[in-house]
Amino acid sequence: MGRAEGSRAGRYRRRDEQEVVVKDWGGRLPVAIVYPNSYYVGMSNLGVHTLYRLLNDYREIVAERIFYGDSPALSIESRRPLGHFAALAFSVSYELDYFNVVSMLRQNGFPLYAAERDQNQPLVMAGGACITANPMPLAPFFDCMCIGEAEVVLPQVVEVLSQGIGQRDECLKAISQIPGMYVPGYNDDRPIVRQWLNNLDDFVAGTAVFSRDTELGDMYLIEVERGCSRGCRFCLVGGAFCPMRYHSVERLLEQAEFGLKYRKRIGLVGPAVADHPGIEELLPRLLEMGDGLSVSSLRVSPLSPRVLEELAKGGARSVALAPEAGSQRLRSAIAKNVSRDDVLRAVAAVAESGIRQLKLYFMIGLPTEADEDIEEMVALVLESKALLDRLQPGCRLNLNVAPFIPKAGTPFQWLGMAPPADLKRRLVWLKKALPPRGIAIRSESLAWSRVQAALARGDTRIAGVLADVAEASLAGWKKALAGRRLDIDHYVLDEWPLDGELPWGRLDMGVPRERLTKELKAALNR
DSSP, X not given: OOHHHHHHHHHHHHHHOBSOOOOOOTTSEEEEEEESSOHHHHTTOHHHHHHHHHHHTSTTEEEEEEETTSSSOBOTTTOOBGGGSSEEEEEOOOGGGHHHHHHHHHHTTOOSSGGGOOTTSOEEEEESHHHHHOOGGGGGGOSEEEOBOHHHHHHHHHHHHHHHTTOHHHHHHHHTTSTTEEOTTTSTTSOEEOBOOSOGGGSOOBOSSBOSSSTTTTEEEEEOEESOSSOOTTOSHHHHSOSOEEOOHHHHHHHHHHHTTTOSEEEEESTTGGGSTTHHHHHHHHHHHSSEEEESOOOSXXXXXXXXXXXXXXXXXXXXXXXXXXXXXXXXXTTOOOOHHHHHHHHHHHHHHTXXXXXXXXXXXXXXXXXXXXXXXXXXXXXXXXXXXHHSXXXXXXXXXXXXXXXXXXXXXTOOOOOHHHHHHHHHHHHHHSGGGXXXXXXXXXXXXXXXXXXXXXXXXXXXHHHHOSSSSHHXXXXXXXXXXXXXXXXXXXXXXXXXXXXXXXXXXXXXXXXXXXXXXXHHTO
């Protein structure tokens, strides 16, 4: 996108947005909230909305949004470039966006490595799920990184920035003393303790700026919960966002009252929305207020028929459930504690609710997986399809299949991915067995999943590869790897010793290492 076209796109977005905050820059500290993906993707990310509201609540701060894609990168609010801001706050949610982080810094005239920047450059910060789990592949590019939840850390960071943004070294020294802030080169010698918010009701976590030009633009999004208590051994959420916390029903209703001034539908966001202890009270009250409801995810078990009934009344057209694995043995190994009967009961409940589409999420290549587990996955999906056809003819069944990718901070962090040949063979197996029976399959790219695994388990050597990638393509990635002579299998396929040093070992996530190793051994013994 060229300069003139980028400016037109920015003006178009501003014109169509509601609740956008525009402040006079005079006497204020300008902070750019940078999302390293498109406006369309970023404006459905509650992290962006939360940062925008938090920062603009300070009278002394002017916060504006910048997204990947425009060239040059200009803020939505005032069309100013990155270099005009005193600080850049990147929100990083997906590993594959690391390429866009590097591209944005380089294309907008910034020295790529933090050590090369001088007093005239903005302070470059980062936070988000990926940073909290493992900041190391991006650490050389950022001046400081937030390990945990912004609501807890940000007030202290703002205080430091307001007092000393002109003195980079003194500013970074002060930030390095803030709990949860990792400042490479300043506090490498001590653990960085993940920070989390005790009472979610202390802050609003919902849509801050309303835009139609985004995937969920027809809804007002509200965070219902944070964290997860289920303990699935593959999942990042349990470690990076624990403990499990909920917004109160009354607070959620207050938010909905505000949001329904701008949108008729409410989107409830959380790892498992139906786990909220007040969900059966909340949904009908929300329906009384607005015209529609949608949820980001539901548990296979327990799955309340009343919850499904209220969602159907609210116009929900699709429901997603995640059995993750086909066999009981493998579900037990990954601590996904649902049975075949639980899955079929949930499928039947969806059919009887009148909802017209069911999505089932599975992974392939899970630790200890064998061909027999794929056979049982096929059988379970076909049983589900037969049940839908009998109870609600015409209800579509879609399958989403993703390769297992080991994540930092989980019991499976020491394990690698399954060999590429095994993943390809099993994916081909599913695609031969299920689409002819009327089941659509959407699968993640196996090649890009390998890249994601390298970034998820990477250390600072991966930063050099990212810096050398001329274009965000598989060919560019492979060429950069070859130039650095890095053994990619070490990050992607190798099993690491339990007593070895982990790239993210300096982080204290609040989950003892002994607990993770115990969970891993329990999984491998299934």
